[in-house]
Amino acid sequence: MLRARPRPRSRILARAATLALLAALALVMPPHPHPAQAAIGGITWQDEFNAPAGTPVDQSRWRFDIGGGGWGNNEQQYYTNSTSNAVHDGQGNLVITARKENPANYQCHYGRCEYTSARLLTAATFTQAYGRFEARIKIPRGQGIWPAFWMLGNDIGSVGWPSSGEIDIMENVGKEPNTVYGTVHGPGYSGSGGISGSRTLGQPLADGFHTYRVDWEPNSIVWYLDGVEYHRVDPGRLGGNRWVFDHPFFLILNVAVGGYWPGYPDAATQFPQQMLVDYVRVSGYTSGDGNPPPATTRIKGAQSGRCIDIPGANPVDGAKLQIWDCNTTAAQAWTFASDGTVRAMDKCMDPAWAGTANGTEVNLVSCNGNPAQRFTLTGSGDLVNLSANRCVDVRDWNPNNGGKLQLWDCTGGANQKWSRA
Structure with missing residues (x-):
């Protein structure tokens, strides 16, 4: 979610709200099936979103980033904690809604925001190193719409971004409706230099639900779309740069509007746009306590x-x-x-x-x-x-x-x- 194409600066500014929360408690590749998969244990954290219609987000699981500072990408939305932007639909889904509206109290870096949306994160409620991180999502669509399911290192408050590491499990930009991107960012490979892979289907991802997942273990992260591997990264892919995926990370769900990479909504973009999340599930890595193996x-x-x-x-x-x-x-x-x-x-x-x-x-x-x-x-x-x-x-x-x-x-x-x- 931190990568823009092109990106003139890092996403450090994008972390202001996340850092405050932490201080208070932040190329198309073909499918590549592989029989060697991580040993995954039982579920360690989950949200099935089965609450009645109109129920707010469960704040024992999720908190909110709030604001309209552009998030380092010149994004045009103001993130709120309102049920107008994030709520249960009563049919087993969390609904994150991007709306075209610009109330006077929603101030953005360029003036009054034109859009509202929501960004949920588990920085204050749940972190984990290694395991399986998966969500079943029906993404929104349209030029300038940018949904994401991703993770940031829990040490972002002390080391900053990108040294904390970032794992983008799912990103889509509306101008490429059939393509999912999976990316890592770290020191020396951040922003537009992130290590990225993608998979393109024969129809828009927004047409239905899909499962987006990574299996993460020491020295390996593997991306899957609907159970089919399409990207993997290990320390040898980093060109000698430092591997920073060896400590706990937290989860983020959001829908951005506009930005350097996706571009901006045009006359054909319809609002509101909704991302439906059927579930988010995290499973453990069975090699023990989550620490790297002995040297x-x-x-x-x-x-x-x-x-x-x-x-x-x-x-x-x-x-x-x-x-x-x-x-x-x-x-x-x-x-x-x-x-x-x-x-x-x-x-x-x-x-x-x-x-x-x-x-x-x-x-x-x-x-x-x-x-x-x-x-x-x-x-x-x-x-x-x-x-x-x-x-x-x-x-x-x-x-x-x-x-x-x-x-x-x-x-x-x-x-x-x-x-x-």
Whole structure:
């Protein structure tokens, strides 16, 4: 929600109301299905919006940002806490309504605001690191209309934006009615430089309800539209910039009107415009307390009970990684580094010659910054090479000492399942 195209300045000014609240208590990509998904636990927070018609927002779950300062994007709405702009409809939905109106008391940065809307957030009521964050939404439509479901880091009050991090789960701009965007913003990749992906359907998203979701785990965020993956980000995508998605975030729902990226309403834009939210649900990440995994660990195979090992503890470039009886030597002391690499004995796990095909050997090579050296161990136990989109696999299902590793399509087989030990 902080990204504009073009954007002349950062969204720091957009956070004034959010910071006050915290002080008081803030390219089109094709679908890419992937069988390796995060291990998701039970629901930790939710709002099903089942209250009777006319019921205000539940302030034990949501609070409001209020004001018309342009929010860093030259937006034209004034956000209120009125049931005219956010209310239950009695049919299982929250309704956020953008209206064309300019009462004298709604002052914007350019004079009297022409529109009102609402922006709800959980900064004072709920934050969480890692897990599944999902909403079922029917978005509004029209030139200049900008609905969003997104998250900000809970440390925004102390470190500011973009160092706090931002995860945009769903953004749409009315001039692109068929396209959803998913983006992260952080230091060195904010505003129009955010790391973004998108998916375009054959009909406007506003024609019906869709589910918008991210699965977020240490060193990986994956976006889904209606259960189909279309974008993923890991530390290796940041061009050497800092990964700031390792602490709790809070949720935001809003409908903006106008701004640098969506442009402004025109004669064809009809008001009022409504965003219907059927539910918002957050599920836990099952790896424990939400903290990053230990820095150094053995990687143990589910089939064999043996660990990934550097043969002879000799870290020569091109050493063919194997499984071996688990031990405490440096040959099995792996580090999941912040740049997405997996390291031991000062070298990196590497697909031979940056290969991506089934059968590519998994070797040990000097760390070189090649994206081919990025791996992630998902909560479901798949050790995935992100460039190849394939899993680390024990060749020929060999459970014995010396069994060699390769890349292969993720099948869920026991010879592809790994855990930290």
